[in-house]
Amino acid sequence: MNPWLAAAIIIIPVCVMAALMLLVRRHAPPGGRFSDSDRASGPFGFVGAGFVILLGFIIALSFGTYDNAATQSEAEATAIEAQFTAADAMPPMLRKRAQAQLVCYARSVAGPEWTSMADGNWSPLTDQWISNLDATEAAVSAVTGTAAANALTEWHDAAKTRELARRTRILVAQGEEPVLLWVLLAIGGIMVLGYVLLYADPDERVIAQLAMVVSTTALVAASLVAVTVLASPFQNEEGSIKPTGVQYSLRVINADLAAAHTTLPVLCDANGNPVR
Secondary structure (H helix, E strand, O other), X not given: OOHHXXXXXXXXXXXXXXXXXXXXXXXXXXXXXXXXXHHHHHHHHHHXXXXXXXXXXXXXXXXXXXXXXXXXXXXXXXXXXXXXXXXXXXXXXXXXXXXXXXXXXXXHHHHHXXXXXXHOOOOHHHHHHHHHHXXXXXXXXXXXXXXXXXXXXXXXXXXXHHHHHHHHHHHHHHOOOOHHHHHHXXXXXXXXXXXXXXXXXXXXXXXXXXXXXXXXXXXXXHHXXXXXXXXXXXXXXXXXXXXXXXXXXXXXXXXXXXXXOOOOOOOEOOOOOEOO
């Protein structure tokens, strides 16, 4: 999430609730609206505890989604390297074609597809490179020889891992927290803040009353920001998951090619777009 937007989400409700506290204090009876604050603190503690439990559940759910997306993104990057290595045992022309297509696949993932995931979509460009890789795999399967067969087995296993990781990544980008959970979280937050306003007392010092409502509101708003960031891990903003793993795999591949003094055919540009 954009840091300025996150700050606004926290600051605006804090200012609104502080103004409401000052307004409610003017009309509140001396001593507050509760004849016995100790008795009133019981229900308030129950409401607060209920909100915390609900918030903890939603954060745990969102963090699980975030962590799974990060893990699968790294698994995809590792599978790309594994496929690149498996291609070394392929016949020379097919090897260079396969490795060049893998480079283009990785570039399309780190570029257009990662950008598309912010809207819950995927890139048709990446689908195109997957089709090309499948065609190369079919060409290798037609070649006889133990080395080619072994390379094809390793290649196919890494391809399954890569495709499963990509599928999971895309599903996470498309998924959202159930609306009902957001509604319940909003109701719980409103109840907590509304209860705080009931403690308005003109006999209390203003600074103490403002500190109470400001701290509570800031915590509730910050919790909503945290849930939003964790529930949407591919927004290409601060706190989002970046294509670091795929970019690192590309650097490793380029280093290996440079060390072996090998060049691959240029099939795409830096974003994975095909070139003639």
